[in-house]
Amino acid sequence: MPAWRCGGDDVTWTYSDTIGCACAPTSRTVPHGRSRCSFPLQYALVIITNSVFVADLQELAVPTFRPRRTLAGIAGLSVAAALTLTACGSNPGSDELTVVASTNVWGSVAQAVAGDHVEVTSIITEASADPHSFEVSPSDAAKISSASLIVYNGGGYDQFVDNVLDSDSDDRAVVSAFALFEDEHGEADGHDHDHGHSHDHDHGHSHGSVNEHVWYDYLTVAAVAQAVADELAELDPSNADSYRANATTFTDELAGVTAIVDGIAASHVDAPVAQTEPVAQYLLDAAALRDLTPPDFLRAIENETDPAPAAIAATRALLTDHQVQILVFNTQTQDRVTQDIRSTAEAANIPVVEITETLPEGLDYIQWQTRTAQALADALAAPQ
Structure with a gap:
């Protein structure tokens, strides 16, 4: 050159x-x-x-x-x-506070805490983008590398963030939702999951069958909001009270979503359900619902492979024989198999509850989860 x-x-x-x-x-x-x-x-x-x-x-x-x-x-x-x-x-002389989130889900949570003081940038905002296989661009890598605070899912879900951080020797403030999930649920693997001031290269790559879709675990989401408030308060002490007040407001609003889910658990405990992918498993668990979907079917769909014919037949039978009350359907990973399962449910008059992995356009996290939880409650209350 x-x-x-x-x-x-x-x-x-x-x-x-x-x-x-x-x-x-x-x-x-x-x-x-x-x-x-x-x-x-x-x-x-x-x-x-x-x-x-x-x-x-x-x-x-x-x-x-x-x-x-x-x-x-x-x-x-x-x-x-x-x-x-x-x-x-980069501009090393700049004191401007920057917050970058891996997806608009965590971006919305972070923005609720940051308020008007900081504009949060989300790397993935399109429903068509799969965080598991997302390839970071030079521009996106630059945003992550230069951020004052990074908020991401972790657990291998948005691996592109870990890849950038592994290539960057600078210490920075990082909030990993999956690490907080392990802390909240007592599943820490012995590493220090402090969300403090440095990226410690603990990414949760070996979590076995643990479900990484932790934004449907509301205890974890509340912990993320508090962690973001703590980090922003340290980075920007003059607005510390505002960040912590915003986190409290967010947690109070999240309690409204939890109340809907608690109502489902009280009225429909152990109700049988099926799903096309275990994205909302933590929501179903919190609602005390019983998932009857064959594990082989769920594993294949999540790994983007075709389920065995026997697993497909068993899943279809749950619907045609009315063994379940609802079908939970991930609209962001549709293929011919999952579309067939949905068609089978609709033909059997089984209510279909749609869930997503990113925010629908025009909604923030609280609005999105309120709508999802209410749709679940309404479907279970529908005449069978």
Whole structure:
């Protein structure tokens, strides 16, 4: 890669084998091929293999051109390489408080606590994105790496966050919902799950059959809100009282959701249900419902493989024979098998309760969970 000069000794130019970054403190003219391109104060020229990006250093690498390839498909570029971009484009002198969440679920919880003091950025906001297999872009890696506070699920659900943190040696404030779940439920594996001021590389990669969808465990969600308040209070002491008051308000609102679930448990204890995937298992457990779905069926759907014919037949029989009162259906992982199960339930007049893994558009966490819990209560109360 040629060592281009923009002119002037006050211009810093650093590059690696895969990423080059020209950081211009003043407006400069930078040669590129046969053309000449001018970049103002906060911009940088970023070269990733044969692709050229214009990155806003304040916005942390927002591209004007992005090839239609995933991060894994760009030759030689890894999360570590993406963080080279962060090192070049970050502003170490900035005291601005930044909070980044892995998904809009945890982003909503964090925003409820942060209030008007901090704007929370969520990496995954689209229902079509699967956090398990999400490939972080250089821009997203930069946001995570430079955040004052990171809030994520953990437990292997949003592994891309751990991958970025593993490539970044800086200590930072991290709140892992799964680590708090283990603390709250007494399932800690012996590691220190303090959500304090550093990423300790304990990601929960070996949790066996433990369900990582902990945003449906309201005790854990309340703990996350409190942990976010504690971290923000330390990062921004002048607004500490506000953060803690917001966390209390959020927890009070969450109690309204819990009340609906407690009502289900009181009225429909041990009611038999089926589900297409154990995403809302903690909600079903809290509602004292009994899941009859064959474990082999659930395991296959969760692993994105076809269930054995016997498992499919057994699941269909739960519906056609009216052995269950409702079907809980994850709308974000539909395939021909789960769609067939839903059609079978509808043909048998079995109520279908839809659940999701990310926030529906226009709803915050409390609104989303209130709607979900109420839909579950209404379906169970429907005439069979």
